[in-house]
Amino acid sequence: MRRAGIDTYRQPVLYLHRDCPVCRAEGFAALTRVRIGSGGRDTVAVLNVVTGDWLGAHEAALSEAAWQALRPEPGALAEFAHADPAESCSLLRAKVYGARLGEQDFAAVLRDVLAARLSDIELAAFVTACAGDRMDLDECIALTRAMVAVGDRLDWGAGPVLDKHCVGGLPGNRTTPIIVSIVAALGYRIPKTSSRAITSPAGTADVMATMTAVDLNLGELRRVVEREGGCLASGGRIRLSPADDMFIQVERPLDIDSGGQMVASILSKKAAAGSTHVLIDIPVGATAKIRTPAAADAIARRLTLVGEAMGLRVGIRLSDGRQPVGWGIGPALEARDVLAVLRCAPDAPRDLRERALDIAGAVLELLPESRPGRGREAATVALDSGAALEKFMAICEAQGGFREPGKARFARAFVSPTTGRVACINNRLLARVAKLAGAPNDPTAGVVCTLREGDPIDTGAPLFVVHAEAEGELAYALNYAAGHADILAIRSGPE
Missing domain, CATH: 2.40.40.20 (Barwin-like endoglucanases)
Incomplete structure (x- = not known):
């Protein structure tokens, strides 16, 4: 051999x-x-x-x-x-043809997934067969339970264990490190594990990896949480719902993020992580992952019902998903925004700060003793006093030490061809530019966009700046932007 x-x-x-x-x-x-x-x-x-x-x-x-x-x-x-055919192949075929699967059926599929008895082609068929509206509520609950059962499960003892998750689809929406720092600074437990990016230019784990170690094993994670009350780690080495990590590797090239599987993915990891109270942020916008209020209501209902079946208290927050949050899109660029907010810098992106405070307040108000409005007040004090920054740095030190995020070798502005105002921003296309520039594989690559809907723009002024580690990727991203004039649609004319 x-x-x-x-x-x-x-x-x-x-x-x-x-x-x-x-x-x-x-x-x-x-x-x-x-x-x-x-x-x-x-x-x-x-x-x-x-x-x-x-x-x-x-x-x-x-x-x-x-x-x-x-x-x-x-x-x-x-x-x-x-090789003998995997036992679950018949179940996979049944699902392709529209059959309903139970918890034991899903468990059989997941066992074969983890034992590498299913090929990527068979995994892709399963992911596709479960996409769209092909999984009902009972199947979603069954898949969630099966995903928890085949992995490790953390137990933090008595008392509330808080968590927060965003369904994604909004570039630069990096509130999690800020929220975890605020909640932990206020004395609550919030052991946060995150996946690497699936279809986006950055995930929370990618962003945190530019500032500290995130690939913690189970013992390391437990020590960080016991010391600091929270962590900001990748879930890759912990085997919390490990089958989901296998699905993610198939979903990434297919650019699929199925609603039913998304619910099972989110809640299986929350249950396995020992969470008791979970706030889920659902951005809604024409170019976000969830595009309509009706779709948001449907997934919110499913998250709530599956959460109840798993013994979780789930809070839902529908948020504005029309345009990016923060200035940076890409791991290091988003990390710089996070640090600016935590450091209360005068040039910190205000929309990221306000959204983080809103969500942190909603997380705190999941607690039975909390009263409406008091959560955001407490979160604001923790941020403005420097307690959140101190806690963030302490978590980074406990995970292996803090470092400032790096900078890309190349940066070039993509300029406006006309004078006018920003009519709308296409989240998906802007995220695509960041990915073509190299994000998230190159942590310093991505896009910086400080414009928002309604902002004035002059001919030749930057619409956004592309950052890349290679000139070829920089040119590739800029060429893509040149062919998609609706990334930032400009309503022409004077101010």
Whole structure:
């Protein structure tokens, strides 16, 4: 066996030459699922057939995922056989054809997902079959429970454990680090774990990774929370609803974020994290993830009902999703906005500050002893007094130390072709520019946009500034912007 040195993420891949005797005798063809055994370990991998001369007929090359699964000794031999079909394949096909699945059905699918018995193609079929309105409320509850059951679950003991989540779709809406710092500064527990970005230019974990360590294991996370009352960590190493992480890797290239699966994803991780009170922010806007008030009401109802079934008190906040929040879009750029708000800097984005205070207040008012309006008052005092900043820095230190976010090597403005006022901002297209510039893979890449609807703009003035680590990505993002005049639509004419 050879180490191919090819990253296929979680999908184990086997490479055999087309003239390999095993390939010919067993009738292996491209994309066949093959069971590999070596040194007492085994795994199932997808076969890729090599036609060039870089692999010999008696050699087997393994992708990084397959190599890590087998960890063979130098010069080790391997045995190959056809992999048995996953037990859940029939359930997957049933769902594709519209059947309703129960908790045990979903559990069977998730077990095969975690054991790598389903290929990415089969995972994509399952994700697609559950997208849209293809999962009813009972199925959503069943999937949520099954996702919790196959992972770890935290227990923080008696008393409230607070959490906050945003369904996403709004560039730059990085309120979470501010809210966690405020709530923890006021003496409440808020162990916050977040995923990396799925379809956006940055997630909370991506933003925090520009300032401190986020890939904490279970013991490290518990120590941070016990010391500081809160954390701002990635959920990748903790196995809280681990099957969801597998779904995310399929959803990302498909650019799918299904409503039913989104509810199961959010609430399974909240339940597994030991949360008791959860505030969920749902931005609503024509170019946000949730586009209409009716769609927002539908997902809010499902979140509330599934939350009740999971023993969670869920609060819902519908917010303005017409335009970005904060100036930066991209991990380091959003981190700079977060720090500006926490530091009460005079040039901090006011919309980010106000939204963070509103949501922090709503989180605090989930507590039974809280009275309306008092939550925001307490949050404002914690922020303005510097207590939130102090707590944020303490959390960063507990997670491994604080560092200032970096800056991109290149930055160039995209200018207005006319004079007028900003009529509307397309969140999706603006986020796309940030992604083409390299975000979130390049943490310093993204877009800075300080304009809002109704703001005046002159010909040749910057509509936004693109930041990138490579000139090619900078040019790519700017070329895309040039072909999409409606990213920031300008109503022409004098002020």
